[in-house]
Amino acid sequence: MAVVGSVTLLLLPGVLLGLCAGERLLPGRHLLLESGLEEMVLRGRHRGWPLELEDLSSLEWGFLGVLLEPQLDPECKELLSAFANSSMRFTGCLIRSARPVTICQNCYHQFREVMQQLNNIENTTQSNHCAKSLLRSDRLQMVALLSEFFNDTWIKANCANCLKSNNEGLSAGTVTFLALYNDSVACFKQNLQEGNLLPGNYSEVCKNCNATYKNLSSHYSEMQRNGQLEESGEQFHLCIDVEDAINITQRLWSTTFNCSVPCTDTVPVIAVSLFIFFLPLVFYLSTFLHSKQKKRILILGKRIHSNASFVNIQDKSN
Incomplete structure (x- = not known):
């Protein structure tokens, strides 16, 4: 007013x-x-x-x-429009890649574009006049709020652990894992289609896809070990794409197909298990025998001492 x-x-x-x-x-x-x-x-x-x-x-x-009405400079309008377009492309990619999770492998180009547009806004000339207008001119700060959401989503997905530096593409280990994962899924589908399987009987799938599944599991374990070394002992998580893929495969293998990998070292495993099982029994038995023998020696020592005292008394009386 x-x-x-x-x-x-x-x-x-x-x-x-x-x-x-x-x-x-x-x-x-x-x-x-x-x-x-x-x-x-x-x-x-x-x-x-x-x-x-x-x-x-x-x-x-x-x-x-x-x-x-406060007017935006043409340069600021252009930056805002570019950020809006890149945000729309990245958001659409996130939604389309939500299930199964393929965010990191499908959306890293769009994520780089959004971050680049935000960087352009923050680094404008003339004392950052566009940054002030677009990022800090109101309480809501919509541009800053959206960019923070995009960055937090990318961090929670751990996409950096499956990409090259600067999000320039998938790492070599991730490419190999995805190839093995595709081979495993293709093997599952092929054996399910070709075989005349009875309900609950997936023996052909387990036999024919055993080698492919073992290669996938071994490579996943190797990626985890390499990541632990790089993280210097901190808790390490591979990107959400890899974790979701291995969870799907393991659930199919163990729950749906009910496959079990045969163990080649059965005898050593049984021997070690029996040794660990009987170790407490041996310990308690040896402790019991040792305490019983010590008690017997103590009683025998008291008897000898009492007999010696009786002999001395008789000698004095004589």
Whole structure:
């Protein structure tokens, strides 16, 4: 209300001068002035200034809005539009890659583009005037809020652990893992289609796909070990694409197909298991025998001492 009154007071002298001289202030806006501001002036003369908000019609608000509305520079508008387009592409990729999870392998180009557009906004010239307008001009800070959401999503997905430096592409280990995963899934599908399997009987799948599945599991374990070394002992997680793929494969292998990998070292495993099982029994038995023998020696020692005392007493009596 104070802003409207101030603007009206600033416009009042020029309007009055124009009316007194019988001239139009804006020839192209004659209808606006006569039906809008001139009426405002006439009402203001009778009712007193400043005008209340309800005194302003939609046309009057439109005229004042042009004067009061903060305008973005063309450069800032272009940066905002580029960020909006890149955000739309990245969001669409995230949704399309949600199930099965293929975010890291499908969306790293779009993520790099979003981060690049944000970097362009933050590094504008002329004392970062676009950064101030687009990132810190209001309480909501929509551009900063969206960029923070995109970055947090990328970090939670651990995509950096399956990509090259600077998100330039998939790492060699990830490419190999995805190839082995595709081979395993293809083997499952092929044996399910070719074989006349009874419900719950997947022996052909287990036999024919055993080697492929073992290669996939071995490579996954190797990726985890390499990651642990690189992370210097901290808890390490591979990217969500790899973790989701290995979970799907393991669930199919163990739960759906009920396959079990045969163990070639059965005898050593049984021997070690029996040794660990009987070790507590041996310990308690040896402890029991040792304590019983020590108690027997103690009782025998007391008897010898008492006999010696009795002999000494008899010698003194003689």
